[in-house]
Amino acid sequence: MPELPEVEVVRRGLERWVAGRTVGAVEVLHPRAVRRHPAGAADFAARLTGETIGVPQRRGKYLWLPLEGRDLSVLGHLGMSGQLLVQPEEAADEKHLRIRVRFEDAAGTELRFVDQRTFGGLSLHENTPDGLPDVIAHIARDPLDPLFDEAAYHAALRAKRTTVKRALLDQSLISGVGNIYADEALWRARLHYERATATLTRPRSAELLGHVRDVMNAALDVGGTSFDSLYVNVNGESGYFDRSLDAYGREDEPCRRCGTPMRRRPWMNRSSYFCPRCQRPPRVAS
DNA sequence: AGATCGCCCTGCTTGC
């Protein structure tokens, strides 16, 4: 389940292994992997061929490869199970290989998009004047972005009539936070997921944002979270941050602060993990 | 018009 830290690890891998290389051939093995490319698989392959990859960029969970000398980018999202692998050309195809990008140089490696559940994909888009693929212009800056507008974020939280976990997952307010890191940050901040954002004081909301950053930075240091073999970084190495999770996936296990058994509650077609003692529900549940 | 919810997808796990 790649979230911001995992995607950043992938971006760094692409910067190291793919930037500056010119595309020789593109093979789309599953149409769903390019479903966000409206003109279809053949158009995607044809337009990408011959282009040179610039420095990979990221916002939240999206990453994109600018094409040198063009106002175009290859936009990528890993979805639930996507991987971008740099593999030797002779390596056997992965079972869920969806897209293969070969290069003109003689480095002997190719870029592969592998995705079991096909929630992710690649597509080509024109850039906005500030170099962002146009279809993600609505995605807010993420908390690790130096230009993230903290004051505007706190003001938006106070103004909205919503609950704190919904706000954390709202990619138009803050991007890059998924279910795992939302639960982790809420646990660290001792906040219940249904707490109304309008009741958060500025210091409380700043504290929560600090925990979001801490959790993400900790994951980045270790190279991403992994629960199974699904998440692999750009060179095929798994991350091992999962041992450090304090909330997510810990139903019935003791809270690491107070020992109370952690709980799981269905929430928005997914789950919320929390400590019933440290994270008291708001008096008026929504 | 902003908020909410269903759906997309596959493989592993769970339960009968």
Add this chain to the structure above:
DNA sequence: TGCAAGCAGGGCGATC
């Protein structure tokens, strides 16, 4: 043992 249901969940688009 075998089958089916449950579960994982980001983001888009339909709906209210």
